[in-house]
Amino acid sequence: MKVSNSQWAAELAGKLPEAMARELGIFDTEVALRKQGKLDERLFAETRLRRGIYGQRYDNGHRHDGTKAQEIVYPSGSLTKGPHTMWDAPGMQRIKIPGGGMNAEQLETMADLAEEYSDGIAHVTTRQDFQLHYVHIEDTPSLMRRLAAANITTREACGNSVRNVTACPYAGVCQDEAFDVTPYSRALARFLLGHPDCQNFGRKFKPAFSGCWQHACGLTNMHDLGFIAKKHAENGKEKIGFEMYVGGGLGTVPYMAKLFDSFVPPEEILPLSQAIARVFGRLGEKKNRNRARIKFLVNDLGIEKFKELVLEERKTLTYDPRWTSYIADELRETETALRPAGAQPPAGSDAFERWRKNNIRPQKQDGYVTVTVALPLGDITSDQLRSLADIVRKFTKETIRTTVEQNFAIRWVSKTDLPELYKELQGADLGGPGAGTILDIVSCPGTDTCKLGISSSRGLSAELRKRLEEKSFQLDEAVQNLHIKVSGCFNSCGQHHVADLGFYGVSRKVGGFAVPHFQVVLGGEWEHNAGAYGLPVAAVPSKNIPQVVTRLTEHYVANRAGKETFKEFVKRVGKVELKKLVDDLTRPPAGDRSFFSDWGDPREYSLGDLGVGECAGEVVSSVEFDLAAAEREVFEAQLAFDAGDSGKAGDLAYYAMLHAAKALVKISFPNISDDEGLIVSEFRSRYYDTEKFFDPFVGGKFAQYFLDAHAKSKEPRTPDNTRYLIDEAQLFIDASHSCYNRLGTSVTV
């Protein structure tokens, strides 16, 4: 769209690495060919995804305006940039920032690009990336060239590839780390980028590094490949290495990573990663995307067998000097301070002290601190990015990193400089307090821009933030330290499973209308590298979620035992009591139409066209009643699981799915019996084979959960598999609600 697009290649000639310039030239050609219809849309979709270019909401050419679906007539007509993705529809550009590390020039580049190609906002993601929204496909080659000139790539930021290699943003300065993981994470990122052994994955692959086991910052438990720094003594000598984990991941059903090796020496991390990539590429699922992450492969094979295969593969690898040279290169890059170490400044204004309380982290280097710049919902303006560039130049040697909490961490700040730095941050509206507290809510884009969004995660997060900010001074210390994380759907981009209070978007039908809801997820743990995953307790209308937060936090403050954490409190008090606490909030108040729209979006909420006939009205209550019963069963399954009874929990979860399936079958086969086989076959023929149950974006994934659960219903139930089954059951029931919503106008009896 920009008139300058044709000029950037010449303007930046000689300023880009040769390989990068060549690659972007190829992409230029691909854009031109697709525009002329000479490149298949699927091929083009894959090539743009591998360059970090995603579709956005409404890019299929339709938009529901609250009363009806309207067609969007784009000037390029039927030209697409991928299946069902219109050429002219604005999209999202993801930008990889390995380990979150940036310099001032890169901040300025991001500022310019957000201003010129997006809407003036750069968004920091939960994986230390940046995202720019509303970008036109024809602007992307110029955008990428300008990034490349600042030594930033978008390559493999999306698609079935190795995604951003994340690392603890406090690596190298953290008081609790074993050692600095930065050089190793950078070496791995460099080694795996575009590596031939990483081009044949069925799904994405996310590596992460942490310097310690106890804090959250690296989140290694929820990654496909995780490394935790470790020291141990061997023959009286201290050696450094890594605990290596594999097969973790959030997604719809979260898996905790499995320990692959308790001590891997540094020189082995690259070759072992390569061997893992080869095994994943060779044996990982390719056809069924819903089972293609490495977590399924590890789970299916068992960690011992998986490890055996990887070690066999390792033996076959030809020595590659980069295994060690990349690490050696990176070890030479050391960070130091710009200004002399200083002493703690005297107490300042109330605002300064509030900021200092949560936004400052002492470094292991005496006299220095790391300052967290808290970004509301991960958003920062172009002007703020430039101010930040000035600040990091003035106070540090440009040592700044993005964090997985969607913030920035400015490292190597002399304690003496804190008042002055605070003043400058305030001048840029970047001096907000509450980093890492309940105010610092993490959210995925949700229905704002994401095609998969079901509820408005950003709308809810903004509302929660506003309300919590108003009373932040009065909040009990225990509440201030809680983490809230919100996802717009079951895909967990907002990391709701590892929050104290997690929420993910679902839809429910109330009185014949779709109502945006969030599942309330409790029991997760952010610390210990995402040490535990929570489970859903109840689906609550979006507009009631702020009350849920109030009630749960007040109950926690009033009833916590000693210094009990929220996770321990949830475990002790039990989900039954906590569910009771919010039970009356699970239904919208009669006659309140505000519940039919979502936070920050006044349109009547819709997952499609709605309309209910009189006859269907009777079915509505019956189906809803049955689905609610199924939901109760899956909750009971959770309770049995928490009590350690995997057998009972697994059975309950399976029967919850069976009853939800039966509820749908009853719409057109009211007298179906309780025969399991019959319910399954009728569900299959009426909803699976006809694809009526299929989610618009993940297809038959959730139906497959049910069919698999039935096929394995007589198998022994292990704790791991039961945990997955409970999540799958909840997702199947959520999908049953969605399916029923979609049937809205066509239901007849």
Add this chain to the structure above:
Amino acid sequence: MNLQHVNVKLLARDPEKVDLEPLIPIFHSWIANKVFEELLLDVADYRHVPAGPGVVLIGLQADYSVDNTGDRLGVRYNRKAALDGDNQECLRQAARAALTAFQLLENEPHLEGKLKFDGREIEVFVNDRLVAPNREATREAFRVDFQKFFEQLLGGGEFSLAYDTDPRRLFGLTLKTSRPFTVAELLQNLAV
């Protein structure tokens, strides 16, 4: 040099009185009712970002917003698609679009008459650093174009121009008039 991607921002009077929340349903209704020739697509709410883009009506050819960049609230038009025509036509198109949007918002009952043009200040900038790098040569190259355009816009009224000279920022200027103008007056002047 050819001016493209022109942005025009009309500053608001008494910005502290303006609540941005009603803009969200207003902009959604503009999409549904196709109030402009340009293709309107989505609404982005950035009220949580201080001194940010505010509430943005995202379009294909252009974005409209009630923008608070620099803590200066105003109605902004951001032309994204290239335009045919000379520099005067590009400036006129962007100004006309910003003024038309402001006029609609001034008359919007849900805003209760609180969003008003201050009548004296307009920012104009070019959202493309290659088309218009922010340096003296660019200022010189477009000086006559801007002079001619503002004479027409203000119907010969007196004005002063102040350029933002930070080379990192977009090439742009702020126009200040010696007397207040209404949106209708300025639109009328552009029609001449």
